[in-house]
Amino acid sequence: MSVDKDDRRDLPAGRKAQLAAYVAETGQVTVGELAERFGVSIDTVRRDLDQLSADGVLVRTYGGAVSLSTISRTDRAVDQRLTLQEQEKEKIATLAAALVQDGSTIMINGGTTTLALARSLRQHRDLTVATNNLLVPAALPPSAVRDIYVFGGAVRSLTLATIGPVSFRVNGGAELDISCDLALIGVGAISADAGYTTSNLAEAAMMQEMLSRATRVAILADSSKFGRRLFAQVSELSSADYLITDTPPPADLREALTASKVELITP
Template sequence: MSVDKDERQRHLPAGRKAQLAAYVAEAGQVTVSALAERFGVSIDTVRRDLDQLSADGVLVRTYGGAVSRSTLQRTDRAVDQRLSIQEGEKEQIAQLAAALVDDGSTIMINGGTTTLALARGLSQHRELTVATNNLLVPAALPASAIRDIYVFGGAVRALTLATIGPVSFRANGGAELDIRCDLALIGVGAIAADAGYTTSNLAEAAMMQEMISRADRVAILADSSKFGRRLFAQVSELSAADYLVTDAVPPPALRDALEAAEVELITPGQ
């Protein structure tokens, strides 16, 4: 009895990984258990294949599965979807960014899941004043770390659970109060040497620009999947930031541009 060529190939590591990569690209997002069942191999084998394909840049590993690069590059995804993408990288970035926060300081945090991870990671801090447009941040902040929390008003963008409006507060008489912060922690959607920091929504970009303008220091938070990409709206040029906090060293062209812009690169192991 003859054996189908595709069936034979799927049990060879190189052939299986090629088919697995093609399947993830077609499906967009898959789980380890579904792949193990489809390809007739163990969960550990699938995990090893996914780890290798992720290291090769073919796909992106997530908790319990993988996401295709094309899916990752769709700029507008709901918060619950984005929470599971690059989860480990976001936790690394959050830990590094938390080290930039001084006790007793005032910080601004914008919308996004990387900045949400940062908020959760501030448990060792004390007496912080936090201003944010991220509606998930107040509940995520450790109570022991906080002196005051302020949420910027405006329309709520349901996709990201963040407000879109002016970075301002008004006194009882209606006059706008002048506000500043010691550190703005800004998550962005993309970073490129020529385009700077960009995001997919114009109103969000305007709010991020204003947060940056009101900060003594600025830290951009972005995982390495954002490198070399440009989205619809520019937040700022590279030089507007004091730090780029990320999970991996950027490719040479972007790294050189960051150095020229005097942006301090903060990565694990430094």
């Protein structure tokens, strides 16, 4: 889709229609990219995106937007993965929710186990949630949440999660220092020697940063993840305070968790 100079002088409604069409075609955009393309200010683009998001035309993210077509394609993939180990994930989610205190600030990463956790916070109140999981905001019970923040960056279609810095910036460009009471992190694999690992390098880096900004860390993983190692290490076992899972792990992993002072939480 091309936008010429005459198009840029259209009424706001016309501009928003063009903007919506461009997001639908591109799939994922940033505020800065749209401001440059349409020759308007960043504040104007933000207002347009907010309105289009409220109208259900696109999904607003921190620093940009994602098209509904992108989400509909990846939602099916997420739904398919939710059917795997479904009961186990629900058990883990219930246990993880018990660690969350009312009025606290939590970070939640991408994945289907953490999505189940978000849905399990019905009894909680006054939570501040920061996440890179684009499905979490809609899954969180409205009564449980005070504020929701979504980290910006590229969107990984397999998990429908952003990959980028664990940070937010003020209008002047300065980075705000953020932290949380509890980070709830789903991982792809756990082993006694490799610790917590995942398949994507950028995801691993983002998860590492979430861990570093948390007072307490809970790793969420079902028993199918035990004794495996994936491409990128997230951290050693000792970086977590808790491992929440559905069944006790094998003896070697149990011993390594005990030596690393990780509390094992199972049903």
